[in-house]
Amino acid sequence: MANSPEMRASDVDRDRVAAVLREHTAQGRITMDEFNERLEQLYKSRTYGELAKLTADLPDVDLRAHQAKAVGPAPAERAGMHPGMRAAWGAWAVASGINWVIWLIVSVTSADLVYPWPLWVMGPWGVILLMSTIFGSGPRRT
DSSP, rough: OOOTTTTTTOOHHHHHHHEEEEHHHHHTTSOOOHHHHHHHHTTTTTHHHHHHHHSSSSSSOHHHHHTTOOOOOOHHHHTOOHHHHHHHHHHHHHHHHHHHHHHHHOOOOOOOOOOOOOOHHHHHHHHHHHHHHSOOOOOOOO
């Protein structure tokens, strides 16, 4: 059954049109202001006819061709680690570093070596991350 202009559009249809508009913006056919205006109209649209008006003055774009040009997996996935796991390790490193700096400042200003309490912050968290990294599932292949 062909999609008539009066037929209701779904969220997937709106997302598809949004991707087309993003591609046209990237190629310089429409400005960011036009993109934002069309995007606002896009999410107010209810029918296929309203969606078609948003791209009527633009050439067709084959989004599948653009996806096929992808170079490969992200650097984190090439390294064999899930991007979420890399982010978790990054958060652990930042939090541990901040705690060690606070410990150092307290130790220096008190003129006494304070108990290394940051070990209690970074130790259990690090062990859990290490176990997740070693025994967790690897990057998902699609």
